[in-house]
Amino acid sequence: SKPSDANLRSPICCIMGHVDTGKTKLLDCIRGTNVQEGEAGGITQQIGATYFPAENIRDRTKELKADATLKVPGLLVIDTPGHESFNNLRSRGSGLCDIAILVVDIMHGLEPQTKESLDLLKMRNTEFIVALNKVDRLYGWKTCRNAPIRKAMLQQSKDVQNEFNMRLDQIVTEFKEQGLNTALYYKNKEMGETFSIVPTSAISGEGIPDMLLLLVQWTQKTMIEKLTYSDEVQCTVLEVKVIEGHGTTIDVVLVNGVLHEGDQIVVAGMQGPIVTSIRALLTPHPMKELRVKGSYIHHKEIKAAMGIKITAQGLEHAIAGASLYVVKPDDDLEHIKTAALEDVESVLSRIDRSGEGVCVQASTLGSLEALLEFLKTPAVNIPVSAISIGPVHKKDVMKASVMLEKKREYSTILAFDVKVTPEARELADELGVKIFIADIIYHLFDQFKAYMENIKD
């Protein structure tokens, strides 16, 4: 490869879609693992990350005769839950990625969280491809294990091909109803304007080579600048977890730069910036899932892009969704501590200046941002006067009660994916502050709208 090619980082790809469309199973199929069957209720409830080295992608796509075109070192794939209550994790995953795979079950078409995922992708202008999964469920499907999809399709009877085409047409129509043009990837003449559909089976592997190749080729072709490796550390906290033998750890996605063992780091915490140093840099083995307990590889340093588990002192109150900063010898620590809270401040700055508006509370910074974005959209347009992260406490109710004097209907707390303490609930009832709780953004809006209409009558 040319010298310039050596300087690309791995693209980050987020896999999204409605519950049980086969997101985790697709990754299992590429990894040769069985993560999905180990999940409680077969449902993903955490955000995960897996690194696929280029050599594995090359091997998996060789039937498509594409080895000359691989320039990226690999692919980092982020798995997200499809269950409706995990909008925050879908939001966090989609916020990090260069490209996404939107998984649709060919037997079901577009479902509620398909549409919610589409809204997140549209909001951030993220490129994506559609994996039209479970083609093996077409009646009479003939298995062609791990074959490129066109080759597999040629093996199918006329009946299977007809059913496939009928379902495909229906789903293309459903996408059109969402304002999107889609087409089978090998018939798509306007990539970039028309989104590509790759038929797949996570069980027998048909279409997996096509999906991998399309992801890598499309990112290499259109995102060279974005994928050019930069020394500046760009790193986001995915999850905060207690791991036996390691204490509280953070799972992070390193988007750019290098992390070293011993690096002094700063992360936003619920009680202010956390300053600590990296005790251990751990990754799962390549092709293994970060969120699944297993044996870890210890590293002295790691270069982006990668999913990493960091152990360090004092991570108990780290905020998932926040950025991680590295303090270099010449850096001013105070300056970085301020920067660490910039995420929080940028959110703060979205608060209505008039001082009139509802209070908004969410579980993580990422979900709070998604909620504020949503409340700002013209169709919704609900002003916000205060925000908070974490459970609703008495002090939050006190803050919301200030609005009772100004604009009664705004003495409301919209609580997204957080608990309300019994004391806070009691005080709210006493003062006449409304608290709406939901784990889906849209439900909060529906509740608030119904309440506003009720007030008017």
Ligand code: GTP
């Ligand atoms: P959540 O993470 O909970 O949203 O689900 P998911 O999208 O990750 O789906 P998952 O991988 O858990 O698969 C759901 C079910 O569909 C499991 O029983 C899988 O075995 C099955 N499944 C997934 N992909 C395929 C496929 O291509 N063909 C068939 N026949 N079944 C599939």
Ligand code: MG
């Ligand atoms: Mg899953």
Ligand code: NA
């Ligand atoms: Na599932």
